[in-house]
Amino acid sequence: MKVLAINGGPRSSHNTAKLLDAFLEGAASAGENVEKRRIDLYSLDYKGCTECFGCKVKGSANYGKCVYPDAIKELLWEVANADAVAFGSPVYFGDITGQLRSFLERLLYPFTAFKKDGDRIIAPKKLPTAFIYSMNAPEPPVEGGYAQRVSDMPRWMERVFGYEPEVMVASNIWQMDDHDRYEMDIWDWELKARLREEQFPKDLEKAFEIGKKLIAAE
Numbered sequence: 001m002k003v004l005a006i007n008g009g010p011r012s013s014h015n016t017a018k019l020l021d022a023f024l025e026g027a028a029s030a031g032e033n034v035e036k037r038r039i040d041l042y043s044l045d046y047k048g049c050t051e052c053f054g055c056k057v058k059g060s061a062n063y064g065k066c067v068y069p070d071a072i073k074e075l076l077w078e079v080a081n082a083d084a085v086a087f088g089s090p091v092y093f094g095d096i097t098g099q100l101r102s103f104l105e106r107l108l109y110p111f112t113a114f115k116k117d118g119d120r121i122i123a124p125k126k127l128p129t130a131f132i133y134s135m136n137a138p139e140p141p142v143e144g145g146y147a148q149r150v151s152d153m154p155r156w157m158e159r160v161f162g163y164e165p166e167v168m169v170a171s172n173i174w175q176m177d178d179h180d181r182y183e184m185d186i187w188d189w190e191l192k193a194r195l196r197e198e199q200f201p202k203d204l205e206k207a208f209e210i211g212k213k214l215i216a217a218e
Ligand SMILES: Cc1cc2nc3c(=O)[nH]c(=O)nc-3n(C[C@H](O)[C@H](O)[C@H](O)COP(=O)(O)O)c2cc1C
Pocket: 009, 010, 011, 014, 015, 016, 017, 089, 090, 091, 092, 093, 094, 095, 134, 135, 136, 137, 138, 173, 174, 175
């Protein structure tokens, strides 16, 4: 089985990356021969969908596939054919990062069909997915859960890949060790230090359990 974690955050060793690594560990613990890999999007050179419509050309061998020739073209197909995938992002202005958004445009649009006499969705298979977010602020009390509010992309993911994504958010996270260097003293760093010890391990555990659950869903 192949399980992938797509890191839509810029830092490859901080909160989002750690949560995704925990997700991968959880997935690996749930089955035999689980191949796992994290991909850091900020290390790749690519664009969002350019509306070239190369995935929609009549009679083309590439119908339903992204053809834009950059660093993620092959990766998109690998993601669509994986057994479980987590998408991770720091919350930026209440949403996922632009980098992850661009990646998801490219992943989802080729599998969305507009042919009158055909299926509307042409993804190669059902795919269990998760969205794992990290954020600096405390989680706002929102009906139904804040994680569900962050992005519409889980809804599109469900439509295209036929599986309601798991979503979670790790809030009030530890942003940096050298916080004294920056004009960022509105945060209660003592509280954050405590939450890093008490809350973040629970968030990692939650991500681990989501990994286990997605492998069981396959
Ligand atoms: C451009 C930008 C926008 C941000 N917007 C928010 C926000 O809307 N809400 C929030 O709680 N934190 C916000 N943050 C804080 C990030 O969510 C936080 O730094 C991130 O979760 C750290 O993830 P990392 O450790 O994986 O890099 C923002 C940070 C940046 C740089």
